[in-house]
Amino acid sequence: MTKQKIRAIALGMLLATSIIGAAYYMESGSMTTAKLHEALQKDGMVAIKKAEYQKLKKAAQQNNTTAVSNNPQPPKTVYxxxxxxxxxxxxxxxxxxxxxxxxxxxxxxxxxxxxxxxxxxxxxxxxxxxxxxxxxxxxxxxxxxxxx
CATH class of the missing domain: 3.30.1490.480 (Endolytic murein transglycosylase)
Known part of the structure; x- marks a missing residue:
C-alpha cells in the first residue's frame, strides 16, 4: 500500500467518526422534565424532590423504631x-x-x-x-x- 492510500483511509475514518459523533450529540439532545418523568413511568418509578424524600425517609425510620418497640422479643431460653x-x-x-x-x-x-x-x-x-x-x-x- 502506498502512503496516499493509507492517508486516504485514515482521513475517511476521521471523517466517519466525526459524522457519527455529531449525529450522536445532536440526537441525544437535552433531557426535559417531561421526558424524564415519561422514562421513569415506563420503569414503574417516580421522581420526587430531595426534601420530600428526606421527609419520607425520616417518617419510615420513626415507624420502624415504633414497630420495634411495640414488638418485644420473647425471652431467650437458657438451659x-x-x-x-x-x-x-x-x-x-x-x-x-x-x-x-x-x-x-x-x-x-x-x-x-x-x-x-x-x-x-x-x-x-x-x-x-x-x-x-x-x-x-x-x-x-x-x-x-x-x-x-
Whole structure:
C-alpha cells in the first residue's frame, strides 16, 4: 500500500467518526422534565424532590423504631444441665449429652475444639453445672484442668 492510500483511509475514518459523533450529540439532545418523568413511568418509578424524600425517609425510620418497640422479643431460653463425666468416658459421649441437653449446638464441633487445643487428656471426671449461654471455651476451662 502506498502512503496516499493509507492517508486516504485514515482521513475517511476521521471523517466517519466525526459524522457519527455529531449525529450522536445532536440526537441525544437535552433531557426535559417531561421526558424524564415519561422514562421513569415506563420503569414503574417516580421522581420526587430531595426534601420530600428526606421527609419520607425520616417518617419510615420513626415507624420502624415504633414497630420495634411495640414488638418485644420473647425471652431467650437458657438451659442448665448437670454434666457428669465418668472416669475413662470418651469426649464424644459427654459432648453428645451436652448437645441433647441443648447446651451446645454441635457435639462433633465441641470435640474438635477440645482436640485442636489439646485438652482431651486434661478432662477430669466429676459433675459440672453448665448452661447454654456458655461458650466452648468456658465449658472446656471448666472440665479440663491443665497441671501447671
Amino acid at each position: 442448665v444441665y448437670l454434666l457428669t463425666i465418668q472416669k475413662g468416658e470418651r469426649s464424644i459421649d459427654f459432648a453428645q449429652k451436652l448437645e441433647e441437653a441443648h447446651i451446645i449446638p454441635d457435639a462433633d464441633a465441641f470435640v474438635t475444639y477440645l482436640q485442636t487445643r489439646g485438652l482431651t487428656r486434661y478432662i477430669h471426671a466429676g459433675t459440672y453445672k453448665v448452661h447454654s449461654e456458655m461458650s466452648y471455651e468456658e465449658i472446656a476451662n471448666l472440665i479440663a484442668k491443665k497441671h501447671r
